[in-house]
Amino acid sequence: MGKRKLGVLVVLVLGLAVLGAGAIAVERLLKHGFSAHDEPTALEVMAARTARRLAAPERVRRLVNPLPATHENLAQGMEFWATSCAVCHGNNGSGRTTIGRNVYPKAPDMRLPATQRLSDGELYYTIMNGIRLTAMPAWGPPSAAGESDERNENLWRLVQFIRHLPQLTPEEERQMKRLNPRVPDNP
Numbered sequence: 080m081g082k083r084k085l086g087v088l089v090v091l092v093l094g095l096a097v098l099g100a101g102a103i104a105v106e107r108l109l110k111h112g113f114s115a116h117d118e119p120t121a122l123e124v125m126a127a128r129t130a131r132r133l134a135a136p137e138r139v140r141r142l143v144n145p146l147p148a149t150h151e152n153l154a155q156g157m158e159f160w161a162t163s164c165a166v167c168h169g170n171n172g173s174g175r176t177t178i179g180r181n182v183y184p185k186a187p188d189m190r191l192p193a194t195q196r197l198s199d200g201e202l203y204y205t206i207m208n209g210i211r212l213t214a215m216p217a218w219g220p221p222s223a224a225g226e227s228d229e230r231n232e233n234l235w236r237l238v239q240f241i242r243h244l245p246q247l248t249p250e251e252e253r254q255m256k257r258l259n260p261r262v263p264d265n266p
Contacts, residue, residue, distance in 0.1 A: 119184045127184060127213075128193070135204040142200030146235045156240030157251065159233050161258035167214060170255040172244035182214035190245045202238045207231070 119127070146152050161170060167179045172189035179186030187194055194202075207219030219234055 114183075116181075117183065123184070131205065131210060132201070134208070134210070135201045139200045139204045140198050142198070142203060144199040144203075144235050144238050146232060146239065148239060152236050153239055153243060155233070156236030156238075156243075157255060158258055159237055160240050161255035162260060163218070164237070165255060165259055170252050170259065171247055172241070178214070184213060186214070189241055190247075194241065195245065199235075199238050202241055203234055206234045206237055 160168075165176070167176060167182070167186045168174050168189055169176050169179060169186075174180070174186035174188050176186070189195075197205075205215065207217065209215045209217035218237075219231060
């Protein structure tokens with residue numbers, strides 16, 4: 080078989096595979112619908128991680144947290160987390176909250192390598208700009224990444240706190256619980 084015929088055959092087989100996967104996806108959608116209760120498929124997880132990675136410009140991915148790793152900065156990051164992030168992500172970063180478990184995709188466990196491997200710039204950019212088609216809101220003003228106004232410094236403090244989540248102590252969790260806003264339970 081010639082190279083041209085082999086190339087046509089490969090394209091044909093790949094095209095049929097894509098059509099087959101699409102048909103399966105449509106059949107599943109028609110049979111089950113969309114639900115926030117579903118776990119994302121492996122393909123959705125891969126697509127979401129790729130989209131998140133591509134969303135942050137290269138220059139932003141290379142940013143390193145400009146704030147010194149002080150107890151004060153960590154404490155302020157912890158306070159901001161407790162009052163603004165814990166309702167979805169939990170004080171400990173597990174994502175196992177009423178909201179975190181019931182959005183689609185689910186709130187990630189921020190302590191795990193999938194998050195901890197992100198660069199400081201990627202974490203900052205995600206906090207600043209949010210993630211479309213998820214429950215992750217944009218917490219920063221629409222301005223250039225890396226600006227050093229006070230609000231952006233709070234975002235950098237959050238990056239420090241996210242890095243600290245895997246080492247969070249029970250005492251820190253108790254401190255945060257006192258700071259958490261009261262959210263009414265859903266009936």
